[in-house]
Amino acid sequence: MAVDELDTRILRLLIEQPRTSVREYARILGIARGTVQARIDRLERDGVITATGPVLSPAALGHPVLAFVHVEVTQGHLDEVGDALAAVPEIVEAFSITGGGDLLTRVVARDAGHLEDVIQRLIRLPGVVRTRTEIALRERVAHRMLPLVESMGRGGAERSTGGR
Numbered sequence: 001m002a003v004d005e006l007d008t009r010i011l012r013l014l015i016e017q018p019r020t021s022v023r024e025y026a027r028i029l030g031i032a033r034g035t036v037q038a039r040i041d042r043l044e045r046d047g048v049i050t051a052t053g054p055v056l057s058p059a060a061l062g063h064p065v066l067a068f069v070h071v072e073v074t075q076g077h078l079d080e081v082g083d084a085l086a087a088v089p090e091i092v093e094a095f096s097i098t099g100g101g102d103l104l105t106r107v108v109a110r111d112a113g114h115l116e117d118v119i120q121r122l123i124r125l126p127g128v129v130r131t132r133t134e135i136a137l138r139e140r141v142a143h144r145m146l147p148l149v150e151s152m153g154r155g156g157a158e159r160s161t162g163g164r
Contacts, residue, residue, distance in 0.1 A: 003048065003149060003152045003153055004153065005153050006029075006031075006039065007039060007043065007048075007153065008149055008150055008152070008153025009029055009153075010025065010029070010036060010039050010040065010043070011043070011048075011049075011145075011146070011149045012146060012149070012150070013025050013028060013029070014040075014049070015145065015146050015149075016146075018052070022036050022037050022040065058092065058108040062110055063090070063108035063109055063110055063114075064110075065108065065109040065110065065111060065112065065114070065115050065135065066106070066107070066108055066135070066136040066139075067106075067107045067108075067109065067115055067133050067134060067135045067136065068104060068105070068106060068107070068133070068134045068136065069104075069105045069107050069119060069122065069131050069132070069133045069134075070097075070100055070101030070103070070104055070105075070131060070132040070133075070134075071085075071101055071102060071103040071104075071105060071122060071128055071130075071131050072101050072102055072128070072129040072130045072131070072132075073102040073103060073127050073128060073129060074127045074128075074129055077126070077127030078096060078102060078103070078127075080126070080127050081102075081103065081125060081126075081127045081128060082094065082096070082103065084125045084126075084127075085103070085105060085122075085125075088118065088121060088122070090107050090108055090109055090114075090118045091105045091106070091107055091118075092106050092107070092108055093105065093106040094106070100132065101132065105122075107119075115133075115135070119131055119133055
């Protein structure tokens with residue numbers, strides 16, 4: 001999906017001022033409200049915008065420990081294990097991966113003991129061979145999309161120079 005300069009400006013506003021109305025976005029951008037709404041609708045339809053809800057902090061919800069747990073799965077059981085992972089509330093994300101392990105999960109916990117309990121629960125799942133856990137010490141780059149969106153909205157300057 002091509003994102004042009006106007007899309008980039010709209011996405012920046014959505015990211016930086018998520019509680020603002022479409023009417024206010026239109027005023028800020030100096031374009032018609034209908035144009036902004038049509039662009040937002042297209043970005044949603046094309047899957048560029050996937051959510052509009054609040055971003056929650058696991059730490060503020062009492063789960064300050066973040067770990068990445070690699071899960072090795074018995075061949076042929078990836079779907080079953082993936083479904084079982086979805087039933088564990090402390091798993092906030094899970095991906096099938098290449099490399100060391102079959103699944104990579106992002107796990108939050110109240111403390112080290114709670115993290116151990118979650119890992120033990122994972123180990124007992126049918127189809128799980130072993131796990132490997134890495135605990136995050138500090139977030140160095142928060143989840144972000146704006147730099148990527150802005151680089152696309154510049155018309156491919158990086159693409160034409162090979163990213164230099």
